[in-house]
Amino acid sequence: MITNIRCMIIDGDELDRLVLHHHIKQYENIEIVASFDSAEKAIPYLGLPIDLLFIEAKLPGMNGLEFRKLAHKIPICIFVSSHPEFALETFEINTLDFISKPLKTERFQHSMQKLFDYFEMKEKSDCFETLLGENSIKIKENGNILQVKITDILYLEALKDYTRIITSEKKHCILDSLGNLLHKNSFDSFVRIHKSYAVPRHLIRSKNTHEVELVHQIKLPIGRTYKDNLSFFEPGS
Numbered sequence: 001m002i003t004n005i006r007c008m009i010i011d012g013d014e015l016d017r018l019v020l021h022h023h024i025k026q027y028e029n030i031e032i033v034a035s036f037d038s039a040e041k042a043i044p045y046l047g048l049p050i051d052l053l054f055i056e057a058k059l060p061g062m063n064g065l066e067f068r069k070l071a072h073k074i075p076i077c078i079f080v081s082s083h084p085e086f087a088l089e090t091f092e093i094n095t096l097d098f099i100s101k102p103l104k105t106e107r108f109q110h111s112m113q114k115l116f117d118y119f120e121m122k123e124k125s126d127c128f129e130t131l132l133g134e135n136s137i138k139i140k141e142n143g144n145i146l147q148v149k150i151t152d153i154l155y156l157e158a159l160k161d162y163t164r165i166i167t168s169e170k171k172h173c174i175l176d177s178l179g180n181l182l183h184k185n186s187f188d189s190f191v192r193i194h195k196s197y198a199v200p201r202h203l204i205r206s207k208n209t210h211e212v213e214l215v216h217q218i219k220l221p222i223g224r225t226y227k228d229n230l231s232f233f234e235p236g237s
Contacts, residue, residue: 005119007052009035010042010067011080012059016101020054020080023108039067046071052115053077057086068093076118076160078111088225091195096160114159121162121173137165137186139172148172150186154218156198168216193230194223207233 007030011017017035024030033050036042039062053074055064058081065086068077072094079090079098087098096118097111139146148167157164158178165172181187182198192198193212203214207230211219222230 005030005051005115006033006049007031007054008033008042008045008048008050008074009054010037010039010059010064011054011056012037013056016056016080016103019103023103023105024054027112038062039064042067043070046073050074051076054080056083057081057090058083065089065093068095075122076115078115094160117164118159118162121159121164121175135186137174139165139174141172146172150189151200153200154203154214154216155200155220156181156187156190158196158198191229191232193226194221195226196223197221201232204230204233 007024009017009020009032011020014037017037021032021035024032030052033048034042034045039055039059051074053068053071053076055067055077057064057079059067064079064081068090071077077093077095079086079095080101080103081087081098082101084098084100087100090098097114099107099111135151136147136149139148148165152167154166154168156178157166159173161175161177162173163176163178163181165174178192178196178198182190182192187198189200189202190198191201197220199212199214199220204212205215206213207222209222211221212230213219
């Protein structure tokens with residue numbers, strides 16, 4: 001795991017900045033190196049070595065989305081915002097997560113786990129190579145070549161530029177986005193149900209308005225914009 005994550009905070013609300021500071025300080029390996037109440041004030045500091053940006057979507061002057069486009073060299077961006085209407089747009093500009101205010105401990109911890117998972121995968125990425133065959137994917141992992149059958153995959157999980165492949169025996173990670181994988185013929189039996197998840201159609205056992213249940217009682221959320229992808233599972237389809 002990366003030993004020290006340097007972060008910048010931008011939020012126009014002083015109380016919200018203090019709350020975010022409090023949550024971040026629970027993690028010894030995250031260091032706050034800069035904190036601002038506007039994006040304009042942060043621009044001169046873009047040359048600093050920053051690993052993580054926490055930012056509000058709606059700010060006085062330049063908004064958070066505009067600043068993120070300027071700060072594209074910062075590897076990870078997490079929006080913490082009172083404006084959920086910006087959520088979909090933020091994921092089009094290289095965003096790891098979008099947290100709605102008020103900031104809750106459990107939700108922040110979930111986001112931090114995604115953050116640590118990302119850095120762990122990034123550090124291991126040189127050890128992974130993949131080769132897709134017709135019915136399997138070969139993964140070179142720490143000098144060993146593993147062959148994973150497509151039919152053994154329970155689901156795929158997106159984590160920025162990486163994809164985690166979940167089987168009943170093991171979790172693998174590859175340096176390829178979920179979107180790219182789903183455009184390949186080998187994964188044409190998968191359906192995307194959420195920005196973070198895709199599942200094999202035949203493994204879906206039930207669904208409701210919020211989640212699907214797969215084999216082994218695996219439950220995964222359904223994203224609002226992906227509901228139509230599951231229309232094939234409706235009665236009479």
